[in-house]
Amino acid sequence: GESVGLHLPTLSVQEGDNSIINCAYSNSASDYFIWYKQESGKGPQFIIDIRSNMDKRQGQRVTVLLNKTVKHLSLQIAATQPGDSAVYFCAENGGPPTGAGGTSYGKLTFGQGTILTVHP
């Protein structure tokens, strides 16, 4: 699975299968996490987010799971479709702002992404 800062992995699935994309984050102070989808030639598109006071959050066909104990985040896509083929990124916020001009103020750290390919 993906890790913030490591080599880009790939995942191939058949249409209709469920997909699970993983992300390991490094900063235990992070209290907010986001998943983005990026299609070829486009900018990252927000999918779903989760705060650290939650373990699970569901959207339309997507679920994000957060395991703070092992610093692991996953994105589950139900009934994957060819239109889901894209690069998926996780991002963490590094914790609450450390003050005006603080190094973590307003900043997200992005993973390098996982390439999801859905075969018809």
Place this chain on the structure above:
Amino acid sequence: NAGVTQTPKFQVLKTGQSMTLQCAQDMNHEYMSWYRQDPGMGLRLIHYSVGAGITDQGEVPNGYNVSRSTTEDFPLRLLSAAPSQTSVYFCASRVSGISNQPQHFGDGTRLSIL
């Protein structure tokens, strides 16, 4: 509501030339930021702004300048383009500087420096 709009979509420059990448958002967001995306490196923060008149450096600010004279616009200037600045540049915005909110991205500017 167009979201985040970036222009141009593509640009080729010669080493030493200068140019400005434009970014505009119509969501009245306080926070705006610029990233560059390189193969195997993920998105790296160049500069960001938490409101009009306020900017700060990100992870890779060298060779770039920004200004924020209005809430809507956040241009990125390359002062003297170098081949190392060949990349895809993304502008993003969110409601405020508080980091537990999603950022919304433009579709990018693909920049090549020869």
